[in-house]
Amino acid sequence: MNWKKFFIAFIVAFVFLFAFGFLWYGKLMHGAHQEVPTLWRTEAEFGNHFPWLVLGHLVMAFFLTMLYAQFVRAGGAGAGATLGILVALVYAGADLITFAVQPLTTKILGGWIVGDLIQFAIAGAIIGAIYKPSSLKTT
Amino acid sequence: MKRFIVAFIAAFIFIFFWGWLYNGVLLKDVLTEAQSLFRPREETMGLFHWIVIGQAGLALAFVMIYASGFAGGGIAAGVRLGIMLEILAVGARCIIYATQPFPVKLLVLVSIGGFIEMIVTGVIVGAIYKPAPPRMP
Numbered sequence: 001m002n003w004k005k006f007f008i009a010f011i012v013a014f015v016f017l018f019a020f021g022f023l024w025y026g027k028l029m030h031g032a033h034q035e036v037p038t039l040w041r042t043e044a045e046f047g048n049h050f051p052w053l054v055l056g057h058l059v060m061a062f063f064l065t066m067l068y069a070q071f072v073r074a075g076g077a078g079a080g081a082t083l084g085i086l087v088a089l090v091y092a093g094a095d096l097i098t099f100a101v102q103p104l105t106t107k108i109l110g111g112w113i114v115g116d117l118i119q120f121a122i123a124g125a126i127i128g129a130i131y132k133p134s135s136l137k138t139t
Numbered sequence: 140m141k142r143f144i145v146a147f148i149a150a151f152i153f154i155f156f157w158g159w160l161y162n163g164v165l166l167k168d169v170l171t172e173a174q175s176l177f178r179p180r181e182e183t184m185g186l187f188h189w190i191v192i193g194q195a196g197l198a199l200a201f202v203m204i205y206a207s208g209f210a211g212g213g214i215a216a217g218v219r220l221g222i223m224l225e226i227l228a229v230g231a232r233c234i235i236y237a238t239q240p241f242p243v244k245l246l247v248l249v250s251i252g253g254f255i256e257m258i259v260t261g262v263i264v265g266a267i268y269k270p271a272p273p274r275m276p
Contacts, residue, residue, distance in 0.1 A: 021234075039176060041240050049237040056233030063226045071208035071220075086207070089200035090224055091231065096193030097158075100186040103178050 002134045004068050009130040014061035014125045020122070021057065024115045032107045064120070065127050073133045080128020084120035091116040104116065143206060146204035146267040150260050151198035157259070158194060161252040169245050176239060201257075202264055210270040217265025228253055 022094045025033075033040060041049065064087060069086050092113045162170070170177065177183070201224065209216040232246050 039240055045240070046238060051237075053235045053237035056230045056235075056237065058228030059233060060227055063223055063230065067223050067227075082207070083204070086200050086204045087224075087227065089203075090197055090227075093193040093195075093197030093200060094198065094228065094231070096189045100189040100193070101177055101183050139144075 001069055001081050002132060002138040005131045009068075009127045012130060013112055013127050015064055015118060016126055017061050017123055018054070018057045020115075021121050022097065022112075024119070029108065029111045029115070032105065032111055035105050036103055036108070037107070039104075061123070064123060068124065068127045069131055069133075072128070075128060077125040077129040080124035080126070080131075081121045083128075084122070084124020085090060085117060087124070088116040088120035091120070142204060142268050146205075146264045147198055147202045149263050149267055150201055153259060153263055154194045154198050154256060155191070157252075157256050158169050158190070161256070162249070166245075166248055166252070169242075169248055173241055173245055176241065198260070201260055202268065205261075205264050206268060206270070209265075210268060212261050212265065214265035217261030217263070218258050219261070220264075221259075221261030222254070225250075225253045225257040228257075 040046075064084070067087070068080055068083055072083055095109060095112045095116065098104065099106075201220070204224075205217060205220055209220050212219075229250050232250060233269070235241065236243070236246055
């Protein structure tokens with residue numbers, strides 16, 4: 001494992017995931033989310049729980065990077081984006097199940113799935129572009 | 140390809156029955172404590188096909204990730220993939236906890252069930268799926 005590259009890839013992926021989440025889910029989808037206001041915390045409550053939002057993004061960035069570093073290793077941005085899309089499909093499956101059990105609108109469901117695909121494809125591409133395995137030994 | 144399809148079907152069947160047993164039966168009372176965040180039962184039953192499609196998508200994505208990078212590692216690699224994917228899901232649950240008023244107890248119990256689900260799915264997929272042998276020139 002190339003820890004220096006790993007750490008850089010993880011930090012950049014975290015910054016991207018957090019910024020994208022703020023723009024996509026927090027700003028662009030704000031109106032859609034407000035169609036079902038009873039599902040969400042109030043602004044004050046959300047502020048009190050903000051560290052959980054940061055922690056969640058840190059965990060996702062760290063383990064997406066770990067997944068790439070352990071099992072894809074090389075291949076660059078393309079291989080990273082492919083891994084990201086596959087991970088997004090796992091999330092999309094969970095989104096569909098959530099839609100069936102929570103009173104989400106189809107607009108929210110669609111926004112979450114599209115957001116997952118864009119977010120993880122780009123995050124995977126970033127990780128793939130940055131992370132390189134330790135240089136191979138030559139004989 | 141044959142093993143891919145068998146692994147997908149076996150994983151889907153397990154995820155479906157585990158979801159029913161754990162979330163539908165064992166966690167029934169805990170879920171009731173947060174009833175205001177869920178659809179009424181009749182409404183959920185009307186959308187049941189989305190649960191099935193979601194679980195099938197989850198199983199398919201699991202097998203695709205395993206086949207693209209973990210294949211050859213057997214059950215141990217399947218379990219490692221399952222653990223990593225569930226930790227990613229725990230990350231998403233932290234975000235859900237920040238934005239939705241779910242009780243901590245419910246999210247912890249759902250995560251425990253998620254770990255069991257993903258580890259067993261990893262065992263199933265790792266045991267069934269084998270990469271195609273390299274072709275001789």
